[in-house]
Each structure stands twice: as C-alpha cells, then as structure tokens.
Amino acid sequence: MIETNKNIYINNISIKSIFSKFSLPIYIYDYKKILKNLYLIKKTKIFCFYSIKSNNNKFLLKLVSKIIKNFDVVSIEEINNIIYINKKKKYIIFSGSGKTISEILISINLNIFSINVESVQELFKIFFFCNKYKKNINLMIRLNPNIDSLSHDKITTGKINNKFGINISNIKHFLLLINIMNFNFIGYDFHIGSQISKLSPIKKLFKIIKIINKYKKVNFVDIGGGKSINYYENKICINFNNYYLSIIKMIKKYNFNFKLIIELGRFFFGNTCIILSKVNYLKFNKILKIAILNVGMNDIIRPSLYNSYHKIESNNIGYKIKNIFGPICESSDKYNNINSFKINNNNLVIIYSCGSYCKVMSSNYNSKKKIFDIIIYKNKIKIIFKKEKFNNLINNYV
Ligand code: LLP
Secondary structure, three states, X not given: OOEOOOOOEEOOEEHHHHHOOOOOOEEEEEHHHHHHHHHHHHHOOOEEOEEHHHOOOHHHHHHHHHHOOEEEEOOHHHHHHHHHXXXXXXXXXXXXXXXXXXXXXXXXXHOOOEEEEOOHHHHHHHHHHHHHXXXXXXXXXXXXXXXXXXXXXXXXXXXXXXXXXXXXXXXXXXXXXXXXXXXXXXXXXXXXXXOEOOOHHHHHHHHHHHHHHHHOOOOEEEOOOOEOOOOOOOOOOOOHHHHHHHHHHHHHHOOOOOEEEEOOOHHHHHHHEEEEEEEEEEEEOOOOEEEEEOOOOOOOOHHHHHOOOOOEEOOOOOEEEOEXXXXXXXXXXXXXXXXXXXXXXXXXXXXXXXXXXXXXXXOOHHHOOOOOEEEEEOOEEEEEEOOOOOOOOHHHHO
C-alpha cells in the first residue's frame, strides 16, 4: 500500500488520484505554471528562441510554438521536431559546435533565421555548400569571450578552455573571411553558460560587446540562454524581470542599436514539473541509513552527473534518513538532498524542478523503459508521453 498524508494538488488534481491511475515513477507537468512562464517571456518583448534541447516533448513544443514561435536547435532531429509541430515559416537558430554536413545543407535549404558558426572549418563548409547550391544564408558568429558564467563548471561554456565558439582574439580575421565570402552576416552570438544567477558575467560580456561593436556593427546580438531557476528553497536566484530589465538597461547605457536575442531553455519548463515516485526499500547499517527510490539516474541524471540538487519531499513520517538513492546499479545513482527527513517504505516521494534537462537526458540504462509524462491541464490529466512498451515475454513464465 502506498502511503501519503500529504494532499498535494496540482491544478485541483490531488497527487493521490494520480498514483491510483498511473504506475510510478511519473513526470507531472503543471499547465498553469507553463503558461505563466510563456507569457512572462512574451511580455518582455525580447526576441526569444526556445532552446529545444532542454525539453523536446511534442505537446510542450506545440504550446511554445503558439506563444513564442522561435526555436534554437542543435541537431537535424530538433529541426524535424519543429517541422512536425509547425509547418509555417520556421524561425530557427542553428547552434552547436559539431554541425554535420546534412545539418548545414538542411539549414541552407530551409533558409533558417541564422546558422551560428563556431569555427573556421565550419565556415568553409557552409561557404562550399552555399556556392554549390547558389544560395546564401544568414550567419552569426559564436564568440568565446573567456568569461566565467559563475555557475557550475560542467555547464560553463564561455571560458577559454571550453570547446565552444571562436576565440575573441581571432575576431578581426574571422570578420575578414566572412566579408570575403559575402555572407549575410547578421550578428554576434555568445552563450556563456547555463543556470547563471549573477549579473556580473553579463556585465563583463557587455564591456566586450562594446569593443567588438566598433569592429563591425551588427543587427543582432544573441546572448544565448542561461537564466537560472530556483532549485533551492532558501537560495532564491535573481528574478526573471529584474535580470532582463538590467540587461535592457545595459543596452541603453552603451547606446547599442542592435536587437537583442536570447535562447532560453531551462526557464521555460524547469520549475513546472515534478517526478512522483515511491520508496522501494530502506536499508540500515552501522554507518548509513539508506532509502532506495523507484526512480533513478536513468530518468533523472542531473544529480549523478553534476551533483545537482533537486528538492525531495515525502510525508515526513518514519525514519530520519539523508541518503536517498535510485534503483540503478551504480553507486553514483544518488540524490543530493541537504537535510535528513523522515521517510518510510512505500511512501510517495516528490522530486521537484524536473521539467528541463531531465526527460531529454534520460536513458534506457539497465534496460529500463522511459516513463509516462502527464500534464495537469484545466483540471484534467492528459498523457503527453506514453511509457515505452516492454516486449513482455516474462508473463509466459509467471
Ligand atoms: N543556447 C545554447 C547555445 C546552449 O548551449 C544552451 C544550453 C541554451 C541556449 C539554453 O540554456 P538554458 O537557458 O537552458 O540555460 N544539461 C545541463 C544544461 C546544459 C545546457 C546546454 N546548453 C543541466 O542539466 O543543467
């Protein structure tokens, strides 16, 4: 019997009624929270491209395409997703340091908004295919400004030791090449990292933009994504509106007249989704008290990959335990909760902030099948991803 004394509601649906209908673990999205985020972004009037890599669920992409309409992609499969949800004019930015020839060809043929080029070799490939097919394409150059985003080392992308972008010291030569090749050069692109919670790296970035803007003025400056979300209850990061208001003020201060582009990912869905799971086992020895959940690094890899914190909550009845693990056969399949809390066998457990970089990074490790995604949608439950089917030969033997 699953126990919970907590009656948590998502858009008037109690989580109790969810576990009685679906197998656990399960991703549960909150439609209201999603709409709130979409309209918050739209209200800023900043030219925003949704970074599909953070969550590519088709139902959610359709929602985005109704309100934001522009997408930042890093693969041919992501372009395919956009074509699937939106047959009209495609506003796509193609980012990424390892574009394939077919990805370059498709981008040229679709006449996307921009390819953000990251190396000299990539530039030559684009030039070759544009010439071959007598087409031109909008280009932005992604620059590596050697700025620390002051977030997590593994999600920092704008430092000199990162693989991303063209070293800022090579910019003059690069601009010369672009000029000779006669591309539609439209802007500079920077994405210095993810989960940025301080404005100081962005201030440094604007000082650099001031210098390079003298070499060549551009129509667009793309500062990428990176706006942080709250994973912790007591470490609240900078508010969305204040963050972008400060950036708009910087643009005014420097008298820039380019149009700002942002490529947000995590902010869209990060805090709109929980995983509902349950405790499968408790285990005590002399040193450790352990709880083993039925959700692990195959469904949510962020804790083991980056030591990321996701708030975990249960009904607070039972044994005081700090060490919470998943069921996967790896010692690193562990959650990083800060305090111990009371937990017991079969308790329901909620893992918060699972809407971005969770399902998209999930795997079939240990041959586990991907789990259901549901959305609580106008007081109803809608399945937006069906649990993968398991070719069940075992039943013949039970
Ligand atoms: N633009 C570019 C070029 C990017 O590489 C990314 C994310 C974004 C935009 C969106 O950034 P966001 O607004 O989501 O921070 N798996 C990691 C995050 C990796 C971010 C990769 N690039 C995590 O779970 O924290």
